[in-house]
Amino acid sequence: QVQLVESGGGSVQSGGSLRLSCAASGYTYRTYCMGWFRQVPGKEREGVAAIDSDGAMSYTDFVKGRFTISQDNAKNIVYLQMNSLKPEDTAMYYCAVSSGTYGLALLYESYDHWGQGTQVTVSS
Numbered sequence: 213q214v215q216l217v218e219s220g221g222g223s224v225q226s227g228g229s230l231r232l233s234c235a236a237s238g239y240t241y242r243t244y245c246m247g248w249f250r251q252v253p254g255k256e257r258e259g260v261a262a263i264d265s266d267g268a269m270s271y272t273d274f275v276k277g278r279f280t281i282s283q284d285n286a287k288n289i290v291y292l293q294m295n296s297l298k299p300e301d302t303a304m305y306y307c308a309v310s311s312g313t314y315g316l317a318l319l320y321e322s323y324d325h326w327g328q329g330t331q332v333t334v335s336s
Contacts, residue, residue, distance in 0.1 A: 216327035217235045221332045232248065246263055259320070261279055262318055306327055
């Protein structure tokens with residue numbers, strides 16, 4: 213049973229930083245992709261960043277230069293370091309895992325399992 217548990221969300225002022233963590237367990241994919249998505253009420257879930265089992269990474273344009281995805285393979289944890297946060301980054305952030313490496317394209321339908329989400333709120 214695949215489990216993804218996010219943590220690290222909270223409230224910060226504009227320009228601040230947060231680091232999200234996603235603890236993963238129960239999957240046996242030899243190749244995989246871990247992704248971060250975000251969603252605000254009334255809008256579709258959008259991809260933020262992804263990292264695959266070989267360490268290749270992808271980012272959506274609106275976070276390039278501000279967010280960094282990384283993983284600790286020994287602990288099965290994926291991180292999302294978020295710097296220079298803006299009010300428009302306010303959203304529920306979700307961690308997800310996909311088998312294979314198609315998840316680097318940050319498409320919702322490529323992902324098989326999802327966490328419960330952690331809220332990030334950035335005030336101006």
